[in-house]
Amino acid sequence: MSLLSKIRETVLCLKAGRVTLPYPAEPRPVPPRFRGRPIFDAAKCIGCAGCANNCPAREILVHDVCQELRIIQYLGRRCTFCGRCADVCPEKAVTMSHDFETATNAIADLSQRLELFMSTCQRCGRCFPEPSPLERLKLKGYRFDDVASERWIFHSKGYLDAESTVADIRIDLD
Amino acid sequence: MAAREKLGFLRQRFGSAIVRADLTSDRRLYVFVEPRSVKEVCRALFRELDARYVITIGADDRPWSGCFMVAHNFAFDRDRLLVSVMCLLPADSPRIESISDVVPAANWAEREMRDLVGIEAVGHPYPKRLVLPDGWPDGLHPLRKDVEWDEAPDCDDSGTGYDFDDPPEGCTVVPFGPFHPTLDEPAHFRLYVEGEIVRGCEYRGFMVHRGIEKLAESVLGYNDIPIMAERICGICGCVHNVAYAQSVEEAVALRPPPRAEYIRTIMLELERLHSHLLWVGLACHIVGFDTLFMQAFRVREPVMWIAEKISGNRKTYGLCVIGGVRWDITPELSDELKTVLDKLESEWHSVARAVKNDRNIQRRTRGVGVADAKVVKEMGLIGPVARAAGVDIDCRRDHPYAAYDRVGFRVITAQSADVWGRLVVRTDEVFESIGIIRQCLARLEPGPIQTPIKEDLPAGRFGLSSVEAPRGESHHFVITGENNRPRRWRVRAPTYQNLQGVPSMIRDAQLADMTIALGSIDPCFSCTDRIEAVDVRYGSVKVWTPRELREMAKRPQSGRDIKDS
Amino acid sequence: MVMSWFWATIGCIFNAALVLVLAPLFEGILRKVTARVQSRKGPPLLQSYYDLFKLLGKEDIESGEAPWAQRFAAWLSMGVVLAAVCFVPMGFRAPLGGAGDALVLIYLLMLGGLCTLMAGLAAGSAYSLLGMSREMMLMITLEPLFAVAMIVGAVHANSLRLDAVLGGAVYEGRFGVSGLLMLAVSMASFQALVQRVPFDIPEAETEIMEGPLSEYSGPKLALFKWARMAKLVVYAALFVALFVPWGSGLPFPVGWVLFWCKMLVLVLVVTLVAATHARYRVDQAVRYFGGMLVIAVFALILATYGY
Structure with a gap:
C-alpha cells in the first residue's frame, strides 16, 4: 500500500475543512447576472410579441382578442430561463429576476398574463418599431395562440377560425 | 492545398464517378459521388489515405432536389481537413451500399439512418433496429419531411420485445441498466458473463430521445x-x-x-x-x-x-x-x-x-x-x-x-x-x-x-x-x-x-x-440519444433464478433466459 | 451453580444490549469522521439510530425467490452476532468465556458470512447471485486468517478455552515473532472482516448494487444493517482482546473506559482507511488474502515452535 500517498491524501482532505453550504436553511446569494424567472412589466410592454417569437420553449402566447386588446401570456411551465425574451425586448419590459425556487403545486402560479391596450397603426396594423433584420425573419405577422387552453399554435398549422381573428391583419399560414 | 490534393487523388482514381466537388475553403471538401462508387471512395479515404471516420448522415432532400441524400464524413486530422462524401439517391428507392464492412465505425450511423430517414444500407453486417422503440411501426421514418414533428403513431409494444441475440454458450446474462447506480442515464447493456468474466455484450440504448x-x-x-x-x-x-x-x-x-x-x-x-x-x-x-x-x-x-x-x-x-x-x-x-x-x-x-x-x-x-x-x-x-x-x-x-x-x-x-x-x-x-x-x-x-x-x-x-x-x-x-x-x-x-x-x-x-x-x-x-421523441419500454426483465442456475449447472449449453414478469 | 448460570445470563443480556445500543453510535461516529475527511458536514451523530427506526417501521415486503429464506437470513445474521457477543469480552470478562472454546467463536463468525450467502440465494437476482459468489470467494480466503489468529493464541496459551486465548496470549507474555506477525496480518485484513471499503466487494454499490442486499427492504434490511454495525463492534472488541489487552486488567472504571477507548481508536483507523481507499476487485482481494494466509500459516508454524 502506498502509505505515504494515502497520508498525503488525508492531509489534503482535512486541510480543506468543511465546504458544504447549509443551503436550504440559509439562502445563497446569486450573482448579478443570474438568470431566474423572467418578470414581465405590463407598464413597459408595447405588445410587439418579439419575446413570443423568440422563445425557444414556445412558452409565451399572444392572442388578439380584438383590434384594441392584446393578451400576452407567459406560462412558465417548460421555461428554461434562457433569457432570450429579455434579450430581444426593445423596451426592456422583460427582466430576468433572481428568483429560482419556483416549485409549486399549482402550475398556474408560474404564469403571468399581460392585457395590453394597443393603439395600432391605421395603415398596417403594426405598432412597434421595425425589428432588426434577424428578428424580422421570424415575424410573419402576429401570432394567434390558443390562450384559453394555453397552447401554442404552430405557424404552419394555424387552424384558427377566420371569425375569431381580426379581419385586417393577414395571418401568415406558411 | 490539402483539399485539392485529396480531390485530385479521388478524381484520378474514380474519374467520372466524382460528380461534383465543393471546396468552400481549404479546410472543407464536399464531394458528390455516384451512389455505386460511394463504398469504394470511402474505402480509399479510410484505408489508403488513412482518414478518420466521423459520421454518416442521411437526409430527406425530396422537397428540393427530389432525392434522398447520404453523406459520409471523414476527417484528415494532420491536414486540417474535413471531407464529406455525398450522394443523392432516387426518391423511390433510397438504398445505398453499406460501408460498415469497410469502415466498422459506421455501424451505428447506418442503422440510425435506416431507422430515422429510411435509407437502407444494403449489406449491413448487423441490421438491427438501433434508435426506434420496439413497437414503432415499420416504414414510418420520423426524420422524413412528410412526417409531422408531433406525429404520434399507435405505438403498441406490449406484445413485442426487443429481439436480443442469444448469449454465447456457457454464459449467463447479467442485465446492466437501464437503471444502475453508476449509470446516470438509462442505457441497457446485456452482459454475457462467465463466472466473473464478461465474454461479450449487446447494447440497447436510445431511451431518452427528445426529438x-x-x-x-x-x-x-x-x-x-x-x-x-x-x-x-x-x-x-x-x-x-x-x-x-x-x-x-x-x-x-x-x-x-x-x-x-x-x-x-x-x-x-x-x-x-x-x-x-x-x-x-x-x-x-x-x-x-x-x-x-x-x-x-x-x-x-x-x-x-x-x-x-x-x-x-x-x-x-x-x-x-x-x-x-x-x-x-x-x-x-x-x-x-x-x-x-x-x-x-x-x-x-x-x-x-x-x-x-x-x-x-x-x-x-x-x-x-x-x-x-x-x-x-x-x-x-x-x-x-x-x-x-x-x-x-x-x-x-x-x-x-x-x-x-x-x-x-x-x-x-x-x-x-x-x-x-x-x-x-x-x-x-x-x-x-x-x-x-x-x-x-x-x-x-x-x-x-x-x-x-x-x-x-x-x-x-x-x-x-x-x-x-x-x-x-x-x-x-x-x-x-x-x-x-x-x-x-x-x-x-x-x-x-x-x-x-x-x-x-x-x-x-x-x-x-x-x-x-x-x-x-x-x-x-x-x-x-437525442433524436426522436419516443419512449422505449422493455417487455421484460431477465434474471436467473436459482432453479435455472441449477439446471444450467447440469446442462451448461442452455443459454436461454426466461421472462420474469 | 445456579448463581453462576444466573450471572452468565445477565452478562449475556448486558453484553448484547450494550452492543446493540452502542453499535449505531459507532456507525454515527464513523459517518461523521468520513464526512469530515470528505469536507462535508455529515449527518447528525444519531443518524444511524434514526435510519434503523425508520427501516424498522416500514412495511415488511416479501420479495425474491424464497421469502422465508430471506427472512431467516436476516434473523440469523442478527442472531449470530448476538451469540458471538456472549463469547467476547466487552471490557469485562466474557460472560460465556468459559463455556465455549475458540472454535465455537470461529464457527459462529463464519456463520455470519453464510447469512450473506443465504440472502443472495434467496433474492435470486443476477446481482445478488454475483454478490453471493464474491462473498464465497472472500470467505474462503478470509475466514482461515481469523481462525489462524485465534489458534496462534491457543497454541501459546496451550488451551482452546476462550478466556485463555483472549487476553494477550498471542504474545505469550513477551513479544513473540508469531504474535507480531499475526497482529500485522489481522490489521491488514480487518477492513474485510468488518465489510468496509476497500473490501466491501460483495456489496459494492457501484458495481453490483449492494449485491445480496439488493432485494432487502424495511425491517429485514434494518436487521442486516444493525448486524453489520454490531459486527464492527464485536470484531473491534475481539481485536482489542486478542492483540491489545494491556490495561484491561485495571480496576473497574479505568479498565472499562480504556477498553472502549481502544475500540474507538480502532474504529477511527477503520474509517480513515475506508475513506482513503478505492475498492479492490475480487481477484485482487483474493490474491491479497492469499498472501496474508501464507504469512499467517508461517506465524502458526513459528508459534508451534514457541517463537
Missing part, C-alpha cells in the same frame, strides 16, 4: 436552436451550442467578431475544466473511492460559480447566437476568473500528485478497459480515449475554431490505452485548459461581441463544425434552409462513437471492471 433534431428542422428558428442544442447534454452543453452556431456561421460565411471568438474559447475551456474535474470525481466514485470524489467536486465548485457569474447559470450558459455571443466578460469578471484559475491550479496540482502516486487507484485502472490504437482507428474513437492510446488527435489543434489558432497548448497523450491512461490525460489537460484561458484573457481585445445579420440567411448551404468536447469531438452538420431554420441538422456527440468501442474494451474483462471501463469514456447517453 431535438426534428424540432430544429420543423419548429425552431436559427437562434432558438442554440438554446435547445446546449440541452442535448448536461455536461458539455456549451460545446453543442458553439458547434451548432459555428456550423451555421460556416454555412452562411459569417464570422463572429474576435472578442466573441475569445469568449467562446474561454467558456469552452471552463466547461472542459469542470467536466474533467467531474469525471475524475466520478471515476473515483465508481471504484469506491468517495473521498477523492468529494475532493474533486470541492475543487470544481469555484469553476461553476465563475461560470454562473459570467453567464448567469452554472451550466447551460446560453452562450451563442448566430454571429456572436450573448455574455461579455467585463474586466472585473476577468480578474475574478484569474484568481479562480490560480487557486484551481495549485489545488489541482496537489490532488493530481496524490492521485498519480496512488498505487491503490492504479491497481483498479491499469490494464482495464483497453482500447488500443487499432480499435481507435476501426471504431472511430476520439477524445481522451484515443489520446490515451497514443493517437494524437485533438480538434482544437487539428481543426481550429473559435480562437484556438491564436493560443498555444500541448495535446496530452498517453501510451497505456487503458483507464489509467485516460485518467492521466484528463488530469493533465486541466492544466492546459487553465493555460488557454489565461492566454485568452490576456488577448481579449475590446470590440463588439455580435456580428449583426443584415440579410436573410441563404438556404441550401452546407456547414460542418467539429468542436473538441471534454469527451472527444462533437461534430455538427447543418444544411441551411428556408423559414429561418435549417433543413437538416445532425449532431454526432463523442459518446456516439466511443460507446461503440465499449464492447471490445470489456471483452474478457472482470465484471467489476465493467463500470469503470464504461465510465472511462465518460458516457453521455443524452448526447447520444
Whole structure:
C-alpha cells in the first residue's frame, strides 16, 4: 500500500475543512447576472410579441382578442430561463429576476398574463418599431395562440377560425 | 492545398464517378459521388489515405432536389481537413451500399439512418433496429419531411420485445441498466458473463430521445436552436451550442467578431475544466473511492460559480447566437476568473500528485478497459480515449475554431490505452485548459461581441463544425434552409462513437471492471440519444433464478433466459 | 451453580444490549469522521439510530425467490452476532468465556458470512447471485486468517478455552515473532472482516448494487444493517482482546473506559482507511488474502515452535 500517498491524501482532505453550504436553511446569494424567472412589466410592454417569437420553449402566447386588446401570456411551465425574451425586448419590459425556487403545486402560479391596450397603426396594423433584420425573419405577422387552453399554435398549422381573428391583419399560414 | 490534393487523388482514381466537388475553403471538401462508387471512395479515404471516420448522415432532400441524400464524413486530422462524401439517391428507392464492412465505425450511423430517414444500407453486417422503440411501426421514418414533428403513431409494444441475440454458450446474462447506480442515464447493456468474466455484450440504448433534431428542422428558428442544442447534454452543453452556431456561421460565411471568438474559447475551456474535474470525481466514485470524489467536486465548485457569474447559470450558459455571443466578460469578471484559475491550479496540482502516486487507484485502472490504437482507428474513437492510446488527435489543434489558432497548448497523450491512461490525460489537460484561458484573457481585445445579420440567411448551404468536447469531438452538420431554420441538422456527440468501442474494451474483462471501463469514456447517453421523441419500454426483465442456475449447472449449453414478469 | 448460570445470563443480556445500543453510535461516529475527511458536514451523530427506526417501521415486503429464506437470513445474521457477543469480552470478562472454546467463536463468525450467502440465494437476482459468489470467494480466503489468529493464541496459551486465548496470549507474555506477525496480518485484513471499503466487494454499490442486499427492504434490511454495525463492534472488541489487552486488567472504571477507548481508536483507523481507499476487485482481494494466509500459516508454524 502506498502509505505515504494515502497520508498525503488525508492531509489534503482535512486541510480543506468543511465546504458544504447549509443551503436550504440559509439562502445563497446569486450573482448579478443570474438568470431566474423572467418578470414581465405590463407598464413597459408595447405588445410587439418579439419575446413570443423568440422563445425557444414556445412558452409565451399572444392572442388578439380584438383590434384594441392584446393578451400576452407567459406560462412558465417548460421555461428554461434562457433569457432570450429579455434579450430581444426593445423596451426592456422583460427582466430576468433572481428568483429560482419556483416549485409549486399549482402550475398556474408560474404564469403571468399581460392585457395590453394597443393603439395600432391605421395603415398596417403594426405598432412597434421595425425589428432588426434577424428578428424580422421570424415575424410573419402576429401570432394567434390558443390562450384559453394555453397552447401554442404552430405557424404552419394555424387552424384558427377566420371569425375569431381580426379581419385586417393577414395571418401568415406558411 | 490539402483539399485539392485529396480531390485530385479521388478524381484520378474514380474519374467520372466524382460528380461534383465543393471546396468552400481549404479546410472543407464536399464531394458528390455516384451512389455505386460511394463504398469504394470511402474505402480509399479510410484505408489508403488513412482518414478518420466521423459520421454518416442521411437526409430527406425530396422537397428540393427530389432525392434522398447520404453523406459520409471523414476527417484528415494532420491536414486540417474535413471531407464529406455525398450522394443523392432516387426518391423511390433510397438504398445505398453499406460501408460498415469497410469502415466498422459506421455501424451505428447506418442503422440510425435506416431507422430515422429510411435509407437502407444494403449489406449491413448487423441490421438491427438501433434508435426506434420496439413497437414503432415499420416504414414510418420520423426524420422524413412528410412526417409531422408531433406525429404520434399507435405505438403498441406490449406484445413485442426487443429481439436480443442469444448469449454465447456457457454464459449467463447479467442485465446492466437501464437503471444502475453508476449509470446516470438509462442505457441497457446485456452482459454475457462467465463466472466473473464478461465474454461479450449487446447494447440497447436510445431511451431518452427528445426529438431535438426534428424540432430544429420543423419548429425552431436559427437562434432558438442554440438554446435547445446546449440541452442535448448536461455536461458539455456549451460545446453543442458553439458547434451548432459555428456550423451555421460556416454555412452562411459569417464570422463572429474576435472578442466573441475569445469568449467562446474561454467558456469552452471552463466547461472542459469542470467536466474533467467531474469525471475524475466520478471515476473515483465508481471504484469506491468517495473521498477523492468529494475532493474533486470541492475543487470544481469555484469553476461553476465563475461560470454562473459570467453567464448567469452554472451550466447551460446560453452562450451563442448566430454571429456572436450573448455574455461579455467585463474586466472585473476577468480578474475574478484569474484568481479562480490560480487557486484551481495549485489545488489541482496537489490532488493530481496524490492521485498519480496512488498505487491503490492504479491497481483498479491499469490494464482495464483497453482500447488500443487499432480499435481507435476501426471504431472511430476520439477524445481522451484515443489520446490515451497514443493517437494524437485533438480538434482544437487539428481543426481550429473559435480562437484556438491564436493560443498555444500541448495535446496530452498517453501510451497505456487503458483507464489509467485516460485518467492521466484528463488530469493533465486541466492544466492546459487553465493555460488557454489565461492566454485568452490576456488577448481579449475590446470590440463588439455580435456580428449583426443584415440579410436573410441563404438556404441550401452546407456547414460542418467539429468542436473538441471534454469527451472527444462533437461534430455538427447543418444544411441551411428556408423559414429561418435549417433543413437538416445532425449532431454526432463523442459518446456516439466511443460507446461503440465499449464492447471490445470489456471483452474478457472482470465484471467489476465493467463500470469503470464504461465510465472511462465518460458516457453521455443524452448526447447520444437525442433524436426522436419516443419512449422505449422493455417487455421484460431477465434474471436467473436459482432453479435455472441449477439446471444450467447440469446442462451448461442452455443459454436461454426466461421472462420474469 | 445456579448463581453462576444466573450471572452468565445477565452478562449475556448486558453484553448484547450494550452492543446493540452502542453499535449505531459507532456507525454515527464513523459517518461523521468520513464526512469530515470528505469536507462535508455529515449527518447528525444519531443518524444511524434514526435510519434503523425508520427501516424498522416500514412495511415488511416479501420479495425474491424464497421469502422465508430471506427472512431467516436476516434473523440469523442478527442472531449470530448476538451469540458471538456472549463469547467476547466487552471490557469485562466474557460472560460465556468459559463455556465455549475458540472454535465455537470461529464457527459462529463464519456463520455470519453464510447469512450473506443465504440472502443472495434467496433474492435470486443476477446481482445478488454475483454478490453471493464474491462473498464465497472472500470467505474462503478470509475466514482461515481469523481462525489462524485465534489458534496462534491457543497454541501459546496451550488451551482452546476462550478466556485463555483472549487476553494477550498471542504474545505469550513477551513479544513473540508469531504474535507480531499475526497482529500485522489481522490489521491488514480487518477492513474485510468488518465489510468496509476497500473490501466491501460483495456489496459494492457501484458495481453490483449492494449485491445480496439488493432485494432487502424495511425491517429485514434494518436487521442486516444493525448486524453489520454490531459486527464492527464485536470484531473491534475481539481485536482489542486478542492483540491489545494491556490495561484491561485495571480496576473497574479505568479498565472499562480504556477498553472502549481502544475500540474507538480502532474504529477511527477503520474509517480513515475506508475513506482513503478505492475498492479492490475480487481477484485482487483474493490474491491479497492469499498472501496474508501464507504469512499467517508461517506465524502458526513459528508459534508451534514457541517463537
